[in-house]
Amino acid sequence: METKIILQQDPLWQRLQNFSLDQLNVDFPFSKKLSKEENWTDSFTAKAIEEYKKFVYLCCTLPNGASPSEVVDKVWHMHLIYTRNYWEEFCPDILQRKLHHDPSQGGQKENEKHKTWFNETLKSYREIFQQEPPQDIWKPDQKIPSNNENNSYLRKIALLLTCAFIIYSCSENNNSGLGIFFTIIFSFVIIVLIIKALTKNSESNKNNTETGGDGAFFYTCGSDSSQGDGGSSSYSSSCGGGCGGCGGGD
Known part of the structure; x- marks a missing residue:
């Protein structure tokens, strides 16, 4: 209970709670765009x-510092797109410091670091907010498809289509007009499925690049000194490249 009281009295927490990512009097605010982009329900988006x-x-x-879950990171990505809101209002006025989004360089060593930081983040979450991290947001076992999984998916499609095409080629109707028609349709389906599989693989490559290859999220916050609440203290946060988190304030 004491922790919650301290949290509610923290000016940073109060500013965050009072801050809205949705701009007033707009037809397509941040939450709607996020919901549409990620195909989330309105209630899940708000959460x-x-x-x-x-x-x-x-x-x-x-x-x-802290390490985000995949869902939280998606919100962060979207917020960064709103550059004016993020850099001209959120960071200087609400956080009163810079908060950069810097992916790791990947590799097993950094992935192991991520697991440790993520677990520490969940532990701190429980201690500070006095509740369990919602599993639908903070899943500790979130998995991003690997290149091998997508390549396997592509090979299975190719194998199935090849078998179907061989069976069709052996049928007695393959030289008829109807056979030629189905050959064209069949070829078109093959091309569409292969393009879809390759697109999925490309998206996975992008995700793996941003998350260190195994779903690992590492971030640093840039050095910044600005006046704290009431001008009585100075907030500063800094960490070297690859430190894997966002430094805390004074």
Whole structure:
């Protein structure tokens, strides 16, 4: 209970709670765009945004920073697209420090670091917010498809289509007009499925690049010194490249 009281009295937490990512009097605000882009329900989107705020709070206050879940990271990605809101309002006015999004360089060593930081983030979440991280937002076993999985998917499609084509070629109707028609349709389906599989593989490559190859998220916050609440303290946060988290404030 004491932890919750301290949290509610924290000016940073109050600013985050009062801050809305949705601009007033617009037809297509941030939450609607996020919901559409990720195919989330409105209620799940609202929940994800609230958890994003909690992540940002942890990122700014924990000595070793924090590591986001995949869902939280999607909200962060979208927020970064709103550059004016993020860099001209959110960071200087709400966080009162810079918060950069820097992916790791990948590799087994950094992936192991990520697991440790992520577990520490969940532990700190429980201690600070006095509740369990929602499993639909903070799944510890989130998995991003690997290149091998997508290549396997492509090979299975090719094998199935090859078998079907061989069976069709052996049929007695393959030289008829109807056979030629089905050959054209069959070829078109093959091309569409292969393009779809390759596109999926390309998207996976992009995700793996951003997450270190195994779903690992590493971020650093840039050095910044600005006036804190009431001008009585100076908020600063810095960490070297590859530190894997966002440094805390004073």
